[in-house]
Amino acid sequence: MKFGTKAIHAGITPDPTTGAIMTPIYQTSTYVQESPGKHKGYEYSRTHNPTRTALQNALAALENGQYGICFSSGMAATDAVLRLYKPGDEIIVTNDIYGGTYRIMKRIYEGYGLIFRFVDMSNPGNVTEAISDNTRMIWIETPTNPLLKIIDIKQITALCNGRNIHCVVDNTFASPYLQNPLDLGADIVMHSVTKYLGGHSDTVMGALITNDNELAKQLAFIQNAAGAVPGPQDCFLVLRGLKTLHIRMQRHCENAMQIATWLSNHPKVAMVYYPGLTSHPGHEIAKKQMRDFGGMLSFELKGDVYEEAVSTMERLELFSLGESLGGVESLCTHPASMTHASIPKAEREQVGLKDTLIRLSVGIEDVDDLIADLQQAIG
Structure with a gap:
């Protein structure tokens, strides 16, 4: 049974009492x-x-x-x-x-x-x-x-x-x-x-x-x-x-790849972290063990200025600033002060997590609208 079929049917049987198709x-x-x-x-x-x-x-x-x-x-x-x-x-x-x-x-x-x-x-x-x-x-x-x-x-x-x-x-x-x-x-x-x-x-x-x-x-x-x-x-x-996991994930992947490519070519972006890019050091391993490259990416702006990273996130409109990821809507997170604040600053920096890093959970909206939002926020 292929994945899309399993996502809808695996583990699910009609209710024995009423025949209800949903559990x-x-x-x-x-x-x-x-x-x-x-x-x-x-x-x-x-x-x-x-x-x-x-x-x-x-x-x-x-x-x-x-x-x-x-x-x-x-x-x-x-x-x-x-x-x-x-x-x-x-x-x-x-x-x-x-x-x-x-x-x-x-x-x-x-x-x-x-x-x-x-x-x-x-x-x-x-x-x-x-x-x-x-x-x-x-x-x-x-x-x-x-x-x-x-x-x-x-x-x-x-x-x-x-x-x-x-x-x-x-x-x-x-x-x-x-x-x-x-x-x-x-x-x-x-x-x-x-x-x-x-x-x-x-x-x-x-x-x-x-x-x-x-x-x-x-x-x-x-x-x-x-x-x-x-x-x-x-x-x-x-x-x-x-039941919609396979459809959602495919759109997450498609949107993230387009956004990662766009960010990589932006004159104000210094670094993009996304395994779908051939420049990513883990790209070949990702190709080997993953079917696509996912909806998550992170990036840093040139100049490495904390205030500019924060103001960029504040200007985003479709990318809501919030913790978590993986929803149909796009989210923006500042790991150093939000999801990873419990890790001491010295240890964060030792692994390369800068205070200026911006993490995106790319949703399933129209990708042109998402890119336009990033464009107006980054400038």
């Missing part, structure tokens, strides 16, 4: 049992909910996985993964990474004894050097947030083989339409479902997908025991969003 919103906290322990597969909605089950099955199918586990946010999903490890375990992490991921690792789990080593994974040799006898997990984010670095998933997962090391890939920027890390050797795929999977900026959710039966059992236990689960209304909204 109902099972807005209930509990379920009546015939006798103690004798029920129809559902006891309590923190543990299981039919709307959530349908979504989990759909997400697993889109990532070519067997098990999907949904959480109340992308950070709750990340938290569940980190709960798999114990004090003294070492985790190697992409150094250009979402600020919230950095925050939970450094400010919460480092206090519980986990050890994090942040390396530039665009050079796999850095990962090889960082691996020790205590390494238990490698966390990849590709394309990275916000510098759009590309990491060779297959090459990194090969380093885990035979070493009792899990490989987890944050696939949020790509979505399963563009990239399937499980097929490249990853053990777990993480999504901030809030972004492209939901696609309409109207829900917050996270998900983990795996083919490993034991990992699935552990993560499902954490999901139930810790209780950070999404409600049925949110699950319904994401199920609806998935």
Whole structure:
């Protein structure tokens, strides 16, 4: 079954009671049992909910996985993964990474004894050097947030083989339409479902997908025991969003490519970070492991003046200034003060994240209107 068909049909069956073609919103906290322990597969909605089950099955199918586990946010999903490890375990992490991921690792789990080593994974040799006898997990984010670095998933997962090391890939920027890390050797795929999977900026959710039966059992236990689960209304909204994922992602990619090319030729733009450009250092790897190059890009203006970057963002009209990404509408973000503010300035600059960097989540509007908006804002 091809992706567009899976996006509409995978994990979904007509409601057995009424024949409703759309999965109902099972807005209930509990379920009546015939006798103690004798029920129809559902006891309590923190543990299981039919709307959530349908979504989990759909997400697993889109990532070519067997098990999907949904959480109340992308950070709750990340938290569940980190709960798999114990004090003294070492985790190697992409150094250009979402600020919230950095925050939970450094400010919460480092206090519980986990050890994090942040390396530039665009050079796999850095990962090889960082691996020790205590390494238990490698966390990849590709394309990275916000510098759009590309990491060779297959090459990194090969380093885990035979070493009792899990490989987890944050696939949020790509979505399963563009990239399937499980097929490249990853053990777990993480999504901030809030972004492209939901696609309409109207829900917050996270998900983990795996083919490993034991990992699935552990993560499902954490999901139930810790209780950070999404409600049925949110699950319904994401199920609806998935049905247009392939159409939306194609337009995101087309628009982003045109905008990246336009920005690259603008006399006031110093640098454009977009893996679809042949000048991007990760372009060939992206071509190999992605089906297209995504809707995210970042850029810097010439002169490297903070005030000019801020005023440019303030002049944008169609690109709304706000955190998040992946919705049908275009967004503009200042990573240094917004999505990545939790990372110390010295560490941001060490990986190349300047205070003047502007990140765009390119929506599915008419691309000519988006370019006109950028033109009037940049001047």
